[in-house]
Amino acid sequence: MLYDVSIDGKNHRLELNRAHGDWSCRLDGRELEVDAVLARPDVLSLRIGNQAYEVKSERVGEDLHLWVGSTRFAAEIRDPRSLRNRSRSGDDHGPKKITAPMPGKVVRVLVREGDEVKLGAGVAVVEAMKMQNEIKSPKKGRVQKIIASEGATVNAGDVLAIVE
Amino acid sequence: MFKKILIANRGEIAVRVLRACHEMGIAAVVVYSDVDRASLPVRKADEAYPIGAAAASESYLNIAKILDVAKRSGADAIHPGYGFLSENANFAQACADAGVKFIGPTAAAMNSMGSKTRARQAMEKAGVPFVPGTSRGVESFEEAEQVAAKIGYPIMLKAAAGGGGKGMRFVPAREELKSSLEAARSEAERSFADREVYIEKAIVNPRHIEMQVLADEHGNTVYLGERECSLQRRHQKVMEEAPSPIVDADMRRRMGEVAVRVAQAAAYTNAGTVEFLVDQNQNFYFLEMNTRLQVEHPVTELITGLDLVHLQIGIAAGEKLPFQQEDVRIRGHAIECRIYAEDPDNNYFPSPGKITLLLAPSGPGIRRDSGMYEGWTVPLDYDPLLAKLIGYGTDRDQAIARLTRALNEYFVGGIKTNLSLFRRILRDENFRHARLDTGFLDRMLQRPEDKRIDSGAAEVAAIAAGLFAVLGSTASDSGKDATGAASKRAENGSATNWKSASRREALR
Numbered sequence: 001m002l003y004d005v006s007i008d009g010k011n012h013r014l015e016l017n018r019a020h021g022d023w024s025c026r027l028d029g030r031e032l033e034v035d036a037v038l039a040r041p042d043v044l045s046l047r048i049g050n051q052a053y054e055v056k057s058e059r060v061g062e063d064l065h066l067w068v069g070s071t072r073f074a075a076e077i078r079d080p081r082s083l084r085n086r087s088r089s090g091d092d093h094g095p096k097k098i099t100a101p102m103p104g105k106v107v108r109v110l111v112r113e114g115d116e117v118k119l120g121a122g123v124a125v126v127e128a129m130k131m132q133n134e135i136k137s138p139k140k141g142r143v144q145k146i147i148a149s150e151g152a153t154v155n156a157g158d159v160l161a162i163v164e
Numbered sequence: 165m166f167k168k169i170l171i172a173n174r175g176e177i178a179v180r181v182l183r184a185c186h187e188m189g190i191a192a193v194v195v196y197s198d199v200d201r202a203s204l205p206v207r208k209a210d211e212a213y214p215i216g217a218a219a220a221s222e223s224y225l226n227i228a229k230i231l232d233v234a235k236r237s238g239a240d241a242i243h244p245g246y247g248f249l250s251e252n253a254n255f256a257q258a259c260a261d262a263g264v265k266f267i268g269p270t271a272a273a274m275n276s277m278g279s280k281t282r283a284r285q286a287m288e289k290a291g292v293p294f295v296p297g298t299s300r301g302v303e304s305f306e307e308a309e310q311v312a313a314k315i316g317y318p319i320m321l322k323a324a325a326g327g328g329g330k331g332m333r334f335v336p337a338r339e340e341l342k343s344s345l346e347a348a349r350s351e352a353e354r355s356f357a358d359r360e361v362y363i364e365k366a367i368v369n370p371r372h373i374e375m376q377v378l379a380d381e382h383g384n385t386v387y388l389g390e391r392e393c394s395l396q397r398r399h400q401k402v403m404e405e406a407p408s409p410i411v412d413a414d415m416r417r418r419m420g421e422v423a424v425r426v427a428q429a430a431a432y433t434n435a436g437t438v439e440f441l442v443d444q445n446q447n448f449y450f451l452e453m454n455t456r457l458q459v460e461h462p463v464t465e466l467i468t469g470l471d472l473v474h475l476q477i478g479i480a481a482g483e484k485l486p487f488q489q490e491d492v493r494i495r496g497h498a499i500e501c502r503i504y505a506e507d508p509d510n511n512y513f514p515s516p517g518k519i520t521l522l523l524a525p526s527g528p529g530i531r532r533d534s535g536m537y538e539g540w541t542v543p544l545d546y547d548p549l550l551a552k553l554i555g556y557g558t559d560r561d562q563a564i565a566r567l568t569r570a571l572n573e574y575f576v577g578g579i580k581t582n583l584s585l586f587r588r589i590l591r592d593e594n595f596r597h598a599r600l601d602t603g604f605l606d607r608m609l610q611r612p613e614d615k616r617i618d619s620g621a622a623e624v625a626a627i628a629a630g631l632f633a634v635l636g637s638t639a640s641d642s643g644k645d646a647t648g649a650a651s652k653r654a655e656n657g658s659a660t661n662w663k664s665a666s667r668r669e670a671l672r
Binding site: 003005007008010012014016018023027032034040041042043044046048053055056057058059060064066067068069070071073075077079101102103128133156 | 510513514515516517520521523544571572575577578583584587618621622623624625626627628629630631632633634635636
């Protein structure tokens with residue numbers, strides 16, 4: 001199986017095949033000896049050669065995080081041949097929903113529909129527990145739609161805006 | 165001895181008290197607000213009573229509701245934990261009036277220590293050293309100016325009814341006194357409904373060192389060693405250790421004797437803590453007394469081998485302290501981390517949500533007092549303290565090594581926690597050499613973090629991403645989740661294994 005994997009924004013080409021219980025793996029053209037067991041659906045015990053790693057997987061909203069030891073990486077994975085995967089995983093070339101990370105109140109909307117935003121630009125300010133939290137755009141793009149309005153109460157996961 | 169104790173609290177401390185009850189053969193009654201129904205204390209309780217909506221005023225601060233539960237459950241004592249009603253003299257009195265034993269000091273003892281100015285007055289009388297300043301609130305700006313000039317800048321303005329860093333202002337020079345005084349007064353008014361503000365000399369880069377005291381109801385008062393609590397962020401403790409790296413046996417004895425005098429001056433009973441500020445010349449000054457069990461009590465338990473909650477319950481049941489001052493021994497070193505549901509990349513903003521994965525550390529020298537579990541949703545209505553992780557060793561270096569190892573094993577998925585903060589602190593040169601003061605953490609957080617980019621780890625992540633996709637989808641494609649598929653194979657496999665194992669056994 002062939003995958004396009006992005007780790008913290010850096011792209012990698014990954015080939016993984018399993019024959020007779022053994023894995024063959026090629027990362028960016030380099031062949032590696034790999035052995036893996038899922039201890040839990042979200043915990044992978046991985047051996048590369050004889051180096052051992054425990055990798056944890058975490059879904060936060062639409063984002064996938066992978067933790068190697070105590071280091072966190074943002075991950076995106078795409079099967080280039082699967083249309084189903086392409087539409088399901090929101091990659092950098094598709095619209096991204098910006099959601100409220102926790103329940104609170106929208107005290108300010110910082111952009112307008114049609115505005116161009118950079119990665120990390122503030123899109124809205126949500127207040128909760130007497131603290132204000134600036135919600136940032138996860139990608140560079142254009143504000144396609146603003147759903148939240150100033151003064152609205154939101155729940156965790158509610159879509160505030162869409163950036164394409 | 166009590167038959168049944170009502171725990172008027174929640175989270176990790178409710179679990180801690182519940183465990184002590186069970187260890188002593190006492191039934192534990194737990195009260196819970198609507199958002200705490202699935203919490204760990206309720207799961208472990210013998211009896212559990214709902215007490216209303218999430219807001220603390222409707223539930224954990226509601227004296228009438230709590231006493232009603234005490235009556236209905238037949239509890240003969242109440243443990244208030246820390247925070248909430250633990251230092252509320254009205255509650256202590258209401259328990260006494262209702263014939264339910266409050267596990268803590270009397271209302272009178274609380275009152276004498278509750279007002280910071282009254283506490284200072286009592287300390288003056290008892291000949292206890294305290295930070296130069298006023299023992300009465302300042303009446304006017306003119307008075308404040310005179311006092312400040314006499315003490316010498318920098319000074320601290322503090323709320324008499326205060327706590328938690330509210331109503332406090334650092335004033336470096338005369339020019340800022342007027343505006344700081346107004347600000348302190350109005351914050352004190354808003355937070356404690358009391359405008360009284362007093363003045364203390366501001367000690368430069370002090371250490372916060374507190375002494376644990378314990379007194380029974382028969383006149384015996386002892387000190388159980390100190391804790392160093394200088395690692396604070398915005399006046400909130402983040403990490404504590406015992407013993408203090410700068411306190412030797414002689415200083416411990418001197419501070420301990422002062423702490424005992426303070427407790428006796430207040431006619432104190434049960435567990436309490438006397439806080440001191442220590443300057444760079446190791447002079448110590450009385451700051452205030454906390455009339456409750458503290459969050460960081462585990463570090464004292466580990467170095468003394470004593471169980472403070474067992475002792476609290478025994479004292480409240482009228483027992484004499486089962487040891488004397490000369491029996492108290494300090495051994496080894498303990499360091500505690502307070503694990504909060506906070507986002508370190510976003511100014512420690514509270515980060516509630518569902519814990520999707522919990523890999524918790526254990527092993528030698530590791531103690532974990534936790535209120536969380538995998539699958540639990542952290543409510544946003546309360547202080548987001550999830551757990552306390554404590555490392556204990558024969559000396560400070562071993563405690564640090566064990567704690568570092570445990571922090572590397574610790575993983576909480578689905579929410580943000582401040583775990584990375586502790587990894588950073590334990591690596592810090594100044595921390596490792598015990599060069600601590602209350603400004604340490606603010607200074608460390610202002611320095612840019614040494615973020616090494618580990619390209620090796622990034623490649624591991626890339627490979628893992630693919631493997632999760634393949635191994636995860638194999639399981640789901642076959643119509644079962646990964647655990648389901650695995651356990652089915654295991655069942656079939658293990659059925660054969662048991663058979664062959666029993667055959668082998670029979671043959672031996």
